[in-house]
Amino acid sequence: MSQKLLEIEDLRVTFPTHQGDVEVVKGISFDLGRERLAIVGESGSGKSMTGRSILKLIRSPGRVTANKFIFDGIDLNKQSERQMRKLRGARISMVMQDPKFSLNPVLTIKDQIAEALRTHQKLTRKELDEKVLHMLDQVRINDPARVAKLYPHEVSGGMGQRIMIAMMLIPEPDLLIADEPTSALDVSVQAQVLDLIDNLIQENGMGLILISHDLNLVANYADRVLIMNSGEIVEQCNASELHKATHPYTQGLLNAMPRIDETRDELPTLDRTQWAAT
Amino acid sequence: MSAIDLNNLNIAYSSVQVVHGASLTVNEGESFALVGESGSGKSTILKAICGLNDEWTGEIKLYGEKVDPRNRADISRISQMVFQDPYGSLHPRKTVDTTLSEPLAIHGIKDNGDRVVEMLNAVGLDQRYRFRFPHQMSGGQRQRVAIARALMLKPKLLLLDEPTSALDVSVQAEILNLLKQLRKDQNLTFLLVTHDLPVVSFLCDRLAVMKKGKIVEIATRDQLAKGEFNDAYSQELYHASKHEHVA
Numbered sequence: 001m002s003q004k005l006l007e008i009e010d011l012r013v014t015f016p017t018h019q020g021d022v023e024v025v026k027g028i029s030f031d032l033g034r035e036r037l038a039i040v041g042e043s044g045s046g047k048s049m050t051g052r053s054i055l056k057l058i059r060s061p062g063r064v065t066a067n068k069f070i071f072d073g074i075d076l077n078k079q080s081e082r083q084m085r086k087l088r089g090a091r092i093s094m095v096m097q098d099p100k101f102s103l104n105p106v107l108t109i110k111d112q113i114a115e116a117l118r119t120h121q122k123l124t125r126k127e128l129d130e131k132v133l134h135m136l137d138q139v140r141i142n143d144p145a146r147v148a149k150l151y152p153h154e155v156s157g158g159m160g161q162r163i164m165i166a167m168m169l170i171p172e173p174d175l176l177i178a179d180e181p182t183s184a185l186d187v188s189v190q191a192q193v194l195d196l197i198d199n200l201i202q203e204n205g206m207g208l209i210l211i212s213h214d215l216n217l218v219a220n221y222a223d224r225v226l227i228m229n230s231g232e233i234v235e236q237c238n239a240s241e242l243h244k245a246t247h248p249y250t251q252g253l254l255n256a257m258p259r260i261d262e263t264r265d266e267l268p269t270l271d272r273t274q275w276a277a278t
Numbered sequence: 279m280s281a282i283d284l285n286n287l288n289i290a291y292s293s294v295q296v297v298h299g300a301s302l303t304v305n306e307g308e309s310f311a312l313v314g315e316s317g318s319g320k321s322t323i324l325k326a327i328c329g330l331n332d333e334w335t336g337e338i339k340l341y342g343e344k345v346d347p348r349n350r351a352d353i354s355r356i357s358q359m360v361f362q363d364p365y366g367s368l369h370p371r372k373t374v375d376t377t378l379s380e381p382l383a384i385h386g387i388k389d390n391g392d393r394v395v396e397m398l399n400a401v402g403l404d405q406r407y408r409f410r411f412p413h414q415m416s417g418g419q420r421q422r423v424a425i426a427r428a429l430m431l432k433p434k435l436l437l438l439d440e441p442t443s444a445l446d447v448s449v450q451a452e453i454l455n456l457l458k459q460l461r462k463d464q465n466l467t468f469l470l471v472t473h474d475l476p477v478v479s480f481l482c483d484r485l486a487v488m489k490k491g492k493i494v495e496i497a498t499r500d501q502l503a504k505g506e507f508n509d510a511y512s513q514e515l516y517h518a519s520k521h522e523h524v525a
Contacts, residue, residue: 042446043417158316183443186315186473187518213446256451258480260519261503266458267451267480 005175005207006032006054009068013049013231016061024049026231032175036201038210038222038239042253046231047211048097051177054209055094056084072174090120093173097180099160103152109136109163110148116167135166140192158185165193169200176201179211194221215242215253227253281306281435281467282327285337289322289491296322298491299336306341306434309461309468311478313515314488320471324437327469329353340435351385357435358428363444364420368412374398374423375408381430397426400463402456418449422456429460436461438470442477454480475519479503487512 013025025046030037041047053064056076069076071092079087088094096102104112113132117123123131136144139162152160165181178197182190198221201208212218218225219242227235227250235247245251252270282304289297297319304310312320325331327338332347339345340356347353361367368377378394387393398408401422412420421441428436441457442450458481461468470482478485479502487495487509495509505520507513 042448156316187475187515189315191518215447253447256448258451258454258476260476260479260505260516262476262479264480266455269451269455270448 004031004033004070005072007068007070008054008066011050011053011064011066011069013046013053013058014063014065024231025053028226028228028231028233030226030233030236032207032209034205034207035224036198036208036210036222038212038218038225039228040212040215040218040225040253041228042213044230045228047228048179050228051094051179051209051211054175054177055088055092056081057094089116089168089173090171091173092175092177093168093171094177094179095161095165095168095181097183099152099157099164102164103160105152107151108148109150109152109155112152113148113163113167113170117170120171131170132166135170136163139163139166139196140189141166158189161185162189162193165197169197172200172204173206175207175209177209177211180213181210182217183212183214190217197221215257218242279306279342280304280339281308281341282310282469283337283339283342284323284327285339287323287326287334287336287338289319289326289331289334291333296491297326297334300488300491300493302486302493302496304467304469307465307467308484309470309482311470311472311482311485312488313471313473313475313478313485315473317490318488319491320488321439324359324439324469324471327353328357328359328437330359354381354433355385355431356433357437358431358433359437359439360421360424360428360441362440364417364424365412365444367424368420370412373409373411374403374415377423378427378430381427385431387431393430397429400429400460401426402452416449417445418452421445421449421453425453425456425460429464432464433466435467435469438468438472440472441470443472443474450477457481475502475516487515 009029010027011025012023012027014021014023039047039050052058058064066077110132113135114128117128117131132148133144136147141147141159141162168176182193185193210218210222219239222239225237225239225242226233229249235245235250237245255268256270258267280303284300284302287297287300288295300323312323314320326334329347329350337344345353375394378397382389382393398405403419403422407415442453445453460466472478479499482499484496484498485502486493489511495507495512497507501507505516507516
């Protein structure tokens with residue numbers, strides 16, 4: 001990876017509480033080229049906070065600090081809120097976890113996707129309509145013309161997620177942060193959606209940060225994997241070598257998953273006390 | 279005796295028919311899975327069985343008796359449901375104790391809280407959680423409460439609607455172990471709705487694959503482990519799950 005899209009050094013996210021500051025991301029560093037990087041960890045490991053901090057979406061009183069925080073030559077540390085707004089969506093976009101809370105309930109699907117595009121580009125209504133329908137078709141929505149007229153409460157969770165992915169990919173950003181993009185989808189659709197994200201990334205030479213708790217998924221759709229636990233990166237490896245991971249936390253996660261040809265009577269669970277002290 | 283008999287079950291929401299002539303039999307003590315994509319009608323079947331939806335025609339029998347959707351009290355003593363989202367399915371302003379006692383109060387069962395204590399133990403929750411509110415617990419703990427609530431009336435049949443899909447893998451493992459253990463201890467019958475085939479493989483004996491409201495195939499766990507499906511769609515589902523496995 002010669003050209004770096006994102007360079008992060010010593011990223012910290014802190015939230016003040018009555019008991020003093022709590023650090024949820026504890027000084028992590030990583031680089032990203034035009035490649036697919038996965039951040040894996042359980043709830044509370046700080047993976048989503050890492051993703052959000054790249055877009056500077058951590059609201060006060062939360063604080064983000066980093067020694068080096070550079071996206072494609074732009075120092076994110078120095079960007080004002082107004083400058084960030086130009087980056088968000090157009091250059092870096094994010095697919096959120098839950099379509100139920102991330103779609104605007106009072107806008108139709110079409111208006112919502114069009115809005116994402118209109119914010120950054122000037123297009124005629126006809127062009128907009130065409131692009132929206134084409135995008136909906138690309139995320140494999142069966143009857144785009146019908147679905148475009150629906151409101152978010154009228155579509156299923158899986159469809160909602162595909163709509164959100166359509167919305168995020170339509171401005172053709174350089175970096176896509178996908179925070180659990182498929183946890184609400186069916187397995188068969190999961191593969192389709194990830195293949196779609198994959199295609200778009202390769203066609204446009206985008207970078208992807210895939211945030212997930214699903215190790216299997218990550219192994220197939222990422223080049224590199226960072227494994228996070230309680231705000232720290234515990235292990236880094238190539239996705240193809242994930243099964244050789246050595247850290248007990250990673251191994252615990254791998255073992256806790258049931259297999260399709262399961263023979264074990266009981267699944268091993270993580271002994272959280274083991275590394276809570278570290 | 280069979281626990282559930284569905285005979286040519288048709289379910290429609292207003293004018294849209296969601297389930298087309300579903301027939302299946304779940305034996306007593308069996309763990310049976312309904313798998314399929316979202317919108318395939320698997321949760322709809324579950325809702326019809328437990329009386330949450332009475333817009334159906336055909337026949338549903340639980341333990342040999344025809345289900346009358348107007349008599350919910352009877353249904354809920356036999357079968358209880360555990361929902362997908364532990365964050366949404368518990369009342370945010372009621373303590374665990376209130377949540378668990380409610381089914382007893384509704385059914386007029388007198389009890390000095392012994393059953394609550396017993397069920398908390400059964401689902402592996404410490405007694406100190408008894409007077410907590412849902413927001414003071416983790417997702418896995420909440421799902422344990424939801425399971426405890428479902429077991430309060432000593433049902434024979436547990437309807438599980440994606441009980442672990444909102445949880446982390448390690449927490450999922452804990453809940454799956456718990457469900458397996460409870461089934462053994464209390465001799466329960468499970469009807470599980472999921473799209474996660476590995477979960478089926480761990481927890482269930484047989485599965486029915488659904489597509490667009492129809493049951494396309496009924497297979498055993500052995501068939502699932504070997505991927506020996508006859509139907510093309512089941513094959514597709516199997517491969518989609520299979521190819522994303524690491525180890």
